[in-house]
Amino acid sequence: MNKKIKIGVAEAFGTFLLVLGGCGSAVLAGDKIGFLGVAIAFGLSLLVMAYTIGPISGCHINPAVSIGLVVAKLIDAVLLPYYIGGQILGGILGGLVFYLIASGKPGFDAAASGFASNGFGEHSPTGYGLLAAALTEIVLTAFLLFTIMGTTDPHYPVGLGGIPIGLVLVLIHLVGIPVTNTSVNPARSIGVAIFQGTWAIQQLWAFIIVPIIGGIIGVFAYNLIRNTMEEV
Numbered sequence: 001m002n003k004k005i006k007i008g009v010a011e012a013f014g015t016f017l018l019v020l021g022g023c024g025s026a027v028l029a030g031d032k033i034g035f036l037g038v039a040i041a042f043g044l045s046l047l048v049m050a051y052t053i054g055p056i057s058g059c060h061i062n063p064a065v066s067i068g069l070v071v072a073k074l075i076d077a078v079l080l081p082y083y084i085g086g087q088i089l090g091g092i093l094g095g096l097v098f099y100l101i102a103s104g105k106p107g108f109d110a111a112a113s114g115f116a117s118n119g120f121g122e123h124s125p126t127g128y129g130l131l132a133a134a135l136t137e138i139v140l141t142a143f144l145l146f147t148i149m150g151t152t153d154p155h156y157p158v159g160l161g162g163i164p165i166g167l168v169l170v171l172i173h174l175v176g177i178p179v180t181n182t183s184v185n186p187a188r189s190i191g192v193a194i195f196q197g198t199w200a201i202q203q204l205w206a207f208i209i210v211p212i213i214g215g216i217i218g219v220f221a222y223n224l225i226r227n228t229m230e231e232v
Contacts, residue, residue, distance in 0.1 A: 010053040015062075024116075050165060060083055067080070114196060143168065
């Protein structure tokens with residue numbers, strides 16, 4: 001198996017677990033574990049995958065991360081289709097598996113439940129509008145990329161990066177769940193929206209475009225601060 005295929009397979013597996021672990025916990029157990037439990041589930045999913053598939057693909061499991069790292073010139077742009085293709089496929093497969101599990105309960109309706117989809121306006125968990133939702137997703141995705149850039153810097157202790165990255169995803173979800181249900185990841189959003197099937201599809205554009213913008217901002221912010229510190 002060549003490097004490109006290995007990357008795509010690893011990213012598919014990682015995104016599958018992220019969607020199954022994070023979104024699955026929200027749909028199947030959200031009423032019992034609350035926002036904190038769901039946030040921890042997302043963070044743990046990323047942390048576990050960072051050490052499982054990190055040596056193969058770097059464990060992006062997020063198109064906004066992959067695009068940001070291309071902008072940062074840390075990965076070759078020719079690999080981007082394999083990263084993003086694997087991530088979207090894994091997200092959809094993760095959504096499918098927990099859709100089949102959730103459908104085993106009589107009366108379950110993915111459209112009515114929201115199916116852990118991201119939304120704004122009347123589909124925000126607590127009623128936040130598009131502007132607030134977009135700003136939240138931009139800032140939180142920038143924060144995620146800023147952390148990734150810092151913890152994968154050559155000066156950062158080798159082997160420890162997965163811990164702060166997993167923890168920052170917990171923090172991001174604690175802030176973002178009440179506003180948008182927290183995307184910061186287009187593959188996560190796609191993976192559940194297609195099973196929700198109604199308003200989530202209509203609003204999906206925002207959770208594809210906005211996290212990518214935020215990720216690029218995070219890369220530039222980190223590079224600006226790093227370059228400034230090197231000049232001091």
